[in-house]
Amino acid sequence: MSEGTYPYVTGGVSVWCDQLIRGLPEHRWEMVALSVDGSERPLWPAPPNLDRLTPLPLWGARPATRPGAPGADFRAAYAAFLSAVLSPLEPRPVQAEARRNRFLLALRQMHEYAATGGDLTGALTSNTALTMTLDAWHALHIDSDERITLGDAVGALWLLEHMLRPLSAPPVRADLVHAAMNGLSVLVAMTARWRYGTPSVMSEHGMYLRERYLGFLDEDAPHAVKVLVLSFFRELTGAGYLMVDTLAPHSVYNRRWQLRNGADPDRMSTVYNGIDADRFRPAATEPAAPTIVFLGRIDPLKDLHTLIRAFSIVRAKIPDARLRMFGEAPADGLEYLDSCRKLIAELGLTGAATLEGRAGDPAQAYHDGSIVALTSISEGFPYTVVEAMACGRPVVATNVGGVSEAVDRTGMVVPPRDPAAVARACVHLLRDHQLRARLGADARARVLEHFTVDQSLDAYRRIYRDTLLAAGR
Amino acid sequence: MTDTAQLYYDPVDLLVERMRPRLGRPVDAMQVAVALESDGITDRSAQTDYGQADVFMLAEEVWRRLGPVPAQRSARTARHGEGRALRDISHGLLYLSPSALFPVALALVGGRTMVVALLAVGGLGWVWASCSAWLAYRLLGRGLDRTSGRLLRGAALVGPPVAAGTGLVASPAGGWPLVLLAVAILAYQMAATVALFHRREGALLAVMAPGVLAGLGYVAGVVPTGPAVTVGGTSVVAALAFAVWWTTRPAPGRPPAPARPEPSFPRAVRPELSRLPVVLAYAGLSAAFLLHANAPYLSGAADLAVAAAPLVAGMGLVEWRAHTFGVHARGLLHRTGYPRQFGAAIWRRLIAEVVIVTGLLSGLAMVLLALLSATGRLTDAGAVLATAHVAVGAAYFLVFVVANHARYARVCAALAVALAAHFTTRQIGAGTADPLQDAVFFLGSAVLLQVSLIAALGGILAQAWRYR
Numbered sequence: 001m002s003e004g005t006y007p008y009v010t011g012g013v014s015v016w017c018d019q020l021i022r023g024l025p026e027h028r029w030e031m032v033a034l035s036v037d038g039s040e041r042p043l044w045p046a047p048p049n050l051d052r053l054t055p056l057p058l059w060g061a062r063p064a065t066r067p068g069a070p071g072a073d074f075r076a077a078y079a080a081f082l083s084a085v086l087s088p089l090e091p092r093p094v095q096a097e098a099r100r101n102r103f104l105l106a107l108r109q110m111h112e113y114a115a116t117g118g119d120l121t122g123a124l125t126s127n128t129a130l131t132m133t134l135d136a137w138h139a140l141h142i143d144s145d146e147r148i149t150l151g152d153a154v155g156a157l158w159l160l161e162h163m164l165r166p167l168s169a170p171p172v173r174a175d176l177v178h179a180a181m182n183g184l185s186v187l188v189a190m191t192a193r194w195r196y197g198t199p200s201v202m203s204e205h206g207m208y209l210r211e212r213y214l215g216f217l218d219e220d221a222p223h224a225v226k227v228l229v230l231s232f233f234r235e236l237t238g239a240g241y242l243m244v245d246t247l248a249p250h251s252v253y254n255r256r257w258q259l260r261n262g263a264d265p266d267r268m269s270t271v272y273n274g275i276d277a278d279r280f281r282p283a284a285t286e287p288a289a290p291t292i293v294f295l296g297r298i299d300p301l302k303d304l305h306t307l308i309r310a311f312s313i314v315r316a317k318i319p320d321a322r323l324r325m326f327g328e329a330p331a332d333g334l335e336y337l338d339s340c341r342k343l344i345a346e347l348g349l350t351g352a353a354t355l356e357g358r359a360g361d362p363a364q365a366y367h368d369g370s371i372v373a374l375t376s377i378s379e380g381f382p383y384t385v386v387e388a389m390a391c392g393r394p395v396v397a398t399n400v401g402g403v404s405e406a407v408d409r410t411g412m413v414v415p416p417r418d419p420a421a422v423a424r425a426c427v428h429l430l431r432d433h434q435l436r437a438r439l440g441a442d443a444r445a446r447v448l449e450h451f452t453v454d455q456s457l458d459a460y461r462r463i464y465r466d467t468l469l470a471a472g473r
Numbered sequence: 474m475t476d477t478a479q480l481y482y483d484p485v486d487l488l489v490e491r492m493r494p495r496l497g498r499p500v501d502a503m504q505v506a507v508a509l510e511s512d513g514i515t516d517r518s519a520q521t522d523y524g525q526a527d528v529f530m531l532a533e534e535v536w537r538r539l540g541p542v543p544a545q546r547s548a549r550t551a552r553h554g555e556g557r558a559l560r561d562i563s564h565g566l567l568y569l570s571p572s573a574l575f576p577v578a579l580a581l582v583g584g585r586t587m588v589v590a591l592l593a594v595g596g597l598g599w600v601w602a603s604c605s606a607w608l609a610y611r612l613l614g615r616g617l618d619r620t621s622g623r624l625l626r627g628a629a630l631v632g633p634p635v636a637a638g639t640g641l642v643a644s645p646a647g648g649w650p651l652v653l654l655a656v657a658i659l660a661y662q663m664a665a666t667v668a669l670f671h672r673r674e675g676a677l678l679a680v681m682a683p684g685v686l687a688g689l690g691y692v693a694g695v696v697p698t699g700p701a702v703t704v705g706g707t708s709v710v711a712a713l714a715f716a717v718w719w720t721t722r723p724a725p726g727r728p729p730a731p732a733r734p735e736p737s738f739p740r741a742v743r744p745e746l747s748r749l750p751v752v753l754a755y756a757g758l759s760a761a762f763l764l765h766a767n768a769p770y771l772s773g774a775a776d777l778a779v780a781a782a783p784l785v786a787g788m789g790l791v792e793w794r795a796h797t798f799g800v801h802a803r804g805l806l807h808r809t810g811y812p813r814q815f816g817a818a819i820w821r822r823l824i825a826e827v828v829i830v831t832g833l834l835s836g837l838a839m840v841l842l843a844l845l846s847a848t849g850r851l852t853d854a855g856a857v858l859a860t861a862h863v864a865v866g867a868a869y870f871l872v873f874v875v876a877n878h879a880r881y882a883r884v885c886a887a888l889a890v891a892l893a894a895h896f897t898t899r900q901i902g903a904g905t906a907d908p909l910q911d912a913v914f915f916l917g918s919a920v921l922l923q924v925s926l927i928a929a930l931g932g933i934l935a936q937a938w939r940y941r
Contacts, residue, residue, distance in 0.1 A: 089502055149806070149809070149810070217496070230501075256527075377511040378511060418513065
C-alpha cells in the first residue's frame with residue numbers, strides 16, 4: 001500500500017515500489033493506492049506480476065450517508081479516539097504505549113462499526129461527533145487561552161473523516177501486507193490484520209510524521225485544527241509502529257524517529273534503498289561548463305529557492321557556471337514551480353539556471369552535471385543522491401534525513417536553508433577538478449558496497465520469509 | 474561579575490528567539506524537533522552546542538522555554554464584498570432586459586408564435602442553460618478549467634440551432650420568424666449564463682443596452698419596427714459573440730490555464746453524468762412551474778402578462794440573499810460554541826431571510842401595482858398573481874438554500890408537489906377562465922412550495938459540517 005505515490009506519480013517511493021514488485025517476480029502483488037479522487041491514471045506500466053491495482057480515494061465525493069444520529073458503538077469508539085488524540089504529548093514510554101494501544105483499539109472499533117453497516121462518514125461529521133469533540137477539548141483544558149470554535153471542530157473532523165475512509169473499505173486479502181510508508185496507508189494493513197490476521201511489513205522512506213509536522217508549520221489553519229490533526233497523525237504513526245510485524249526503516253536516521261515514536265527495536269531491520277548500478281554508470285566526461293544538476297520533484301520540501309539563491313552566489317564567483325534542474329511539479333505544486341521561475345528572473349539568472357522538466361534519461365542528467373545538488377529540508381534516503389553517486393558525481397546535499405548516511409565522506413553535507421553554505425561547497429568542488437574526480441570515484445565504490453538493488457531485494461526476501469514464519473504462515 | 478553576567482547568553486535562549494518566528498505556535502515538542510532539524514540542528518549539534526542529549530531533548534527544552542504563545546486567529550469570514558452584492562442584484566436586470574424586446578417581437582411574429590417560442594424554447598433554454606452552468610461549475614471545481622470553457626462554448630454555439638428545431642417542432646407553421654426568435658432567445662440565455670459564470674454581468678448589460686433602448690423606443694412609439702428589430706437582433710448576436718469569447722478566457726480568480734493536460738471531454742464529463750438527471754429535472758420542473766402558471770396570460774391583459782416582472786427583476790435580490798445566508802452561516806460557525814446553538818441560530822436566520830426576501834420583492838411588486846393602478850389596468854387577479862410571484866421568489870430563496878446543500882432531489886420533490894397542486898386545482902376549478910381563482914391557486918401552490926422546502930431542510934440545515 002502507498003499514499004499519493006505509485007503508480008500515479010513519479011518520485012522516490014514510486015521508483016522503489018516498481019523496483020520491489022518487478023524485482024520479486026516470485027511473488028504475486030496487489031497494489032492498494034490511496035489516491036485523491038479516483039480519477040488518477042497510472043503513470044507506471046503495470047509489472048507482469050501485479051495482479052490488481054485497487055485505488056482507495058480519500059478526497060472523492062462524500063459516500064452516501066444515512067440520516068440519524070450515530071449509535072452507542074460509534075460514541076464509545078470515538079470517545080476513546082478523542083481521549084488518545086487530545087491528551088498532550090506523553091514523554092513517558094510506558095504511558096505513551098498504553099495510549100497507543102487505546103488509540104489502536106479505538107480505530108478497530110470504528111472499523112467494526114463501519115464493517116457492521118455503520119455509517120462512519122455520517123457519524124464522524126455528525127453534530128454528535130462535533131459535540132463530543134468540543135466537550136472533550138474543554139474537559140481536557142488543552143488550550144485555556146484560545147477557545148475552540150465550532151468551525152474549528154468542523155474543519156478538523158472534515159479532515160479526519162476523509163483520512164479515516166480506509167477504515168470503511170473492505171479489508172484486503174493477502175498472505176502479507178507491505179506498507180510503503182506509515183500513516184493513512186497503514187489503516188489498510190490494520191483492517192487486514194483485524195479481519196484476516198494478515199501480518200504486515202512497513203517501510204519508511206521519508207518520515208511520515210515528520211513531514212506532516214513540517215507541512216503544518218506553514219499552514220494557515222486554526223491552532224485547534226492543527227492540534228487535532230497533528231495529534232491524530234502522531235497517534236496513528238505510533239499505532240502503526242505498534243501494529244506492524246516488521247519495520248524496515250530506510251536509514252538509521254529514520255530508525256531514530258521511529259524509536260522515538262514507540263517502534264520496537266527487536267522488530268526493526270534497516271534496509272537501504274538500492275539502485276541498479278549498471279543503469280547508473282560512471283560518466284566518461286564532464287560538461288564543458290561548470291554545471292550543477294538537481295534532479296527531483298519541484299516541491300517546497302526540496303527547497304529549490306535555497307539552491308537558486310546559492311547558485312546566484314556561485315555565479316558571482318564562477319561566471320560561466322550553470323544550474324540545471326530536472327523534474328516536474330506535482331499537479332498541486334504549480335505555484336511553487338512558478339515561484340522558482342520568478343526567483344530565477346529576479347536574481348538575473350535567466351538562461352544560466354534552467355528548469356528543464358522531467359529528465360528523459362536520469363543517468364544522462366547526472367552526467368550533464370559536474371556535481372549534483374540536493375537542498376531539501378526533509379528527506380528519507382533519497383534516490384537522487386545514491387544515483388548521482390553511482391554515476392561518479394560528487395554530491396552537495398543538506399544534512400536532513402538519511403542524506404549524510406548515504407554520502408558519508410564522498411561529497412559535501414551542509415546545513416539546510418543556508419544558501420551561503422551550499423554555495424561555498426559548490427564553488428569548492430567546481431574549482432577543484434582532482435577533488436571532484438576522487439570523491440566521484442569514492443561515491444561509486446560506496447554505492448557498489450552498500451546501496452545496490454540486489455542487496456535491497458535480498459533484504460526484503462528475508463524479511464518477508466521471516467515475517468511469515470513468525471506469523472505461522 | 475555583573476559584566477560577566479550581562480555578557481552570558483544561554484545558547485538555548487538564543488535558539489528559542491531565533492526559532493520563534495519560524496515556529497509560530499507549535500502544537501507540541503515533536504513539532505519543535507521537526508523545525509529544529511529542518512533548520513540544520515542534528516543530534517551532534519544538540520550535544521555540542523546546546524548541551525542536550527539529542528534533538529528531541531533539545532526540542533522539549535525549547536518548547537518549555539517558548540512559553541505560552543498568544544493566539545492569533547486569522548480573520549476567517551471574508552467580508553461580503555459590495556461588488557459581489559451588486560453583481561448578484563444586477564442579475565435581475567439581466568433576466569429582465571430581453572423582455573424590452575418582447576413587444577416588437579410580438580408585433581413581428583404574432584401572438585401564437587410568441588407564446589410557443591416563450592414556452593417551448595424558453596423552457597428548453599432554461600434547462601439547457603442551467604445544466605450547462607452546473608456542469609461547467611463542476612468541471613471548474615475539479616480543476617478542469619479548459620474543459621469547463623469548452624463545455625460552455627459548445628453549449629452556447631449548439632444551443633441556438635437546437636432551439637430553432639424545437640420551435641419548429643412545437644409550431645411547424647411558425648416559419649422563419651419563429652426560427653429567428655428561438656435562436657435569439659436561447660442565444661441570450663446562454664450569453665447570460667456565460668456572463669454570470671465569468672462575472673461579466675456589467676459587460677453583458679452594456680452590450681444589450683442598445684437593444685433594450687430600441688425595444689423601449691418601440692414601445693414608446695419613437696423607434697420603428699425595422700430599426701428596433703435590427704438593433705435588438707444585433708445586440709443579441711453581439712452578446713453571444715462576447716460570451717463565446719469569454720469562454721476562451723480563464724474563469725474568474727483562476728490563472729491562465731496551465732499547459733497541464735486535461736482528460737478528453739467524455740472522460741471529464743463522465744463522473745458528473747450520474748447527477749445530471751436530477752439537475753435536469755430540477756431545471757425542468759422550475760421552468761414548468763413558472764411557465765405553466767403564466768402561459769395562459771402572456772398575450773392577455775397587461776396586469777396578468779407582467780405579473781411575473783417583479784419576480785424576474787428581483788431574482789438577483791433573491792440570489793444575493795441566498796449567498797448572504799451562506800456567508801452568514803459560515804461566519805456563525807466560528808461564533809458559536811456548540812452545534813445546538815448553531816442549529817437554533819441558523820433556523821432563526823433562515824426565517825428572517827425569507828421575511829427579508831418577501832419584503833424586497835413586495836417592494837418591487839408594489840411599484841408595478843401602483844403603476845398599473847395609476848393607468849387603470851390593475852385587476853384583483855393581477856394583484857393576486859403578482860403577490861403569488863412574490864411568494865414564488867421567497868420559495869426560490871429556499872430552493873437555492875436546499876440546492877446549495879446539493880439536495881436537488883428534495884427540490885424536485887417540492888417543485889413537483891407544488892406544480893401538481895396548481896395543475897390539479899386549475900383542473901378542478903374554473904381553469905384560466907377565472908384568472909382571480911387561478912391566481913389564488915397559484916399563490917397557494919407557492920406557499921405550499923415554501924412549506925415543502927422548509928420541510929426539506931429539516932435534518933440538513935442545522936448540520937454544522939455542511940458549512941465548512
